[in-house]
Amino acid sequence: MLALTNATVITGDGRTLLARATVLAADGRITELRAGSGVPPGARVLDLDGDYLLPGFINSHVHGVTFGPLFASGAPPLAEEAIRRNLVRHLAAGTTTVLSVDGFALPEEVAEAQHLSPLTIKTSAGLTPAALTAAQAVDGAGLTERHLAASLKEQVEAGAVAIGEAGSGHTLGGGGSEYMYIPRRIKEETGVEISPAQARALKEAALGKELDPAARDEAALQAALAGAGLAGRLTPARAQALIAACVLPGLKPARRSIAEAAATARHFGLPLIAHTAPPSLAAVLAAARAGTHTIAAHTNHDSFTAGAMLAAARALKRAGAILDGATFDSFGARRTTESPANLVTLLKAGLVDLITTDYGGGFFDPLPLALKAIVGAGILPLPAAVHLLTAAPAAALPGLAPERGRIAPGYIADLTVLARADLARVRYVFIGGRQVFHPR
Structure with a gap:
């Protein structure tokens, strides 16, 4: 049995914070949450000295x-080294479950x-057919004959939890x-490398926000x-x-x-x-209004002005959508989101129902960094922020992290420990009660 004692426990329900509590786990599951530091004889004890013990983060929008x-766009997959690096970054950030939304991936x-x-x-x-058409119009270099011949039904039967x-x-x-894509095309034409911010300025000047x-x-x-x-x-x-x-x-x-995916989601009973x-808002609203269980990804997308974003978010909420707020790299690297x-x-x-990282060009923020900023600025109390x-x-996507x-x-004893003195510092990560991360 594992006993995590002297912990400041945040249960995930959005309200509860218990000081100097003990969590017991055995056979991969939490067996008891008790006040105080008493532990059963023979338990393997880890004294957390007041650090925060919370459920492992569930990141429901990741790439790579x-x-x-x-x-x-069906771009070529990353090399194994880069995939490993992304997985390590998520784990080191206290994340225990991720949902890959690179929806062309085959079960194998x-x-x-x-x-x-x-x-x-x-x-x-x-x-879906329209998604493959869009990918091939923009890129599609990562799509093989096997991808083009496979079906969405095959993906769902293999365990996909969303569309x-x-x-x-x-x-x-x-x-x-x-x-x-824009920086790549500009460099091919001129030899000049431009930043994402410069590409956005060019794009919006050339084509407007719509x-x-x-x-x-x-x-x-x-x-x-x-x-x-230039x-x-x-x-x-x-x-x-x-x-x-x-x-x-x-x-x-x-x-x-989007309309095609919404119909498919309704057919399979998946989110x-x-x-x-801005370019997709009407389609997302239509999906939600049609009764689709809709997660409106990164509703805080910075192509929205603040006023347009709030209007869009309120309309989506009225339509029954669940609103995802993405960190991107806005608290850290700020390469793609300033x-x-x-x-x-x-x-x-x-107006935020859950928080994810998305990808941010590969510079996505560690979730504890965003948590520290949100709580430190007084935007949300810690239990409410952890809940998101x-x-x-877990509730928004029932197949993603059951019993987590x-x-x-x-x-299930998927747990993360954050330093009380610095919320952005992950001290331990447990998956199924087994320690899988502890920085040296």
Whole structure:
């Protein structure tokens, strides 16, 4: 039996915090939560000296953790070393369950990745016709004949717990186009490397937030070209043509794929995970209004203005959607998302149902870093913030983490310990009661 004593226990229910408590676990499950530090004879005791003991984080929107094609654009999969690195980063951040929303991954590609880590890796299913059309319009280099011949039904029967990610920033002209496809095309044309922020400025000047060539802002485009070091290398017309070639071919099939995925989700009785940003909002709202169990991914997407985001979030809530707030890399690296302002705004408005990392171009924040910032700024009390990372995603996606996400007798002993002196520092991680991480 494992006894974690002198812990400050946060149970995951959103309210409860117990000081100097003890959690007992045996045979992979929590057997008892008791006040005080008394432990049964023969238990293996770990004295946490007041540190926070909470359920392992359940991250329900990640990329780059399986051997399947990346993103809804069907980009080539990462090398094994990079997959391992992503899995280690999640585990070291106190995450014990992840949901890969790279929906083209085949069952064997998920199983192969599961052998690399003690993390529980679940997956979504995305092999619908419109999604494949959108992927091939933008990229599709990671799709093999086996992917094109496989079926979504096969993915579901193999254990997929959601449908999606329907649409994505890679096929709907969002963050994926800004850190991946637009910079790549610009470099091929000019030899100049541009940042995601510069790509966004160019894109929005060339096509506007709604991705319409008629919305081109000549003065803003000239300024964006100068800011990216491209003045004299690209004319505004050529810049618009390059950006349009990256963004526009995937738009119609990607929007269509959301309706297609919603119908599929209803058919299989699974949640839909849908890319939520200005170009996809109408389709996501339609899915929710049709009665689809809809997770509106990264409702805080920074392509929304604050006002438009709040209006969208309230409309989605009225339609019955569950709102995901993504950290991206907004608290840490800030390579793809410059500020957490949109997430903070949604949290303060009480419009976030669960928190995930998404991918942030591979620079995604460790969840404890975001937790520390949210609690430290007084945006949410600690138990409420922990709830959004544990019990809330488990409830929103019933197949993702059954019997996980809470500290209560009978639940699986997936547990994370955070330093009381520094919430961003993970001290231990347990999966099924077995210690799998302890920094040296």
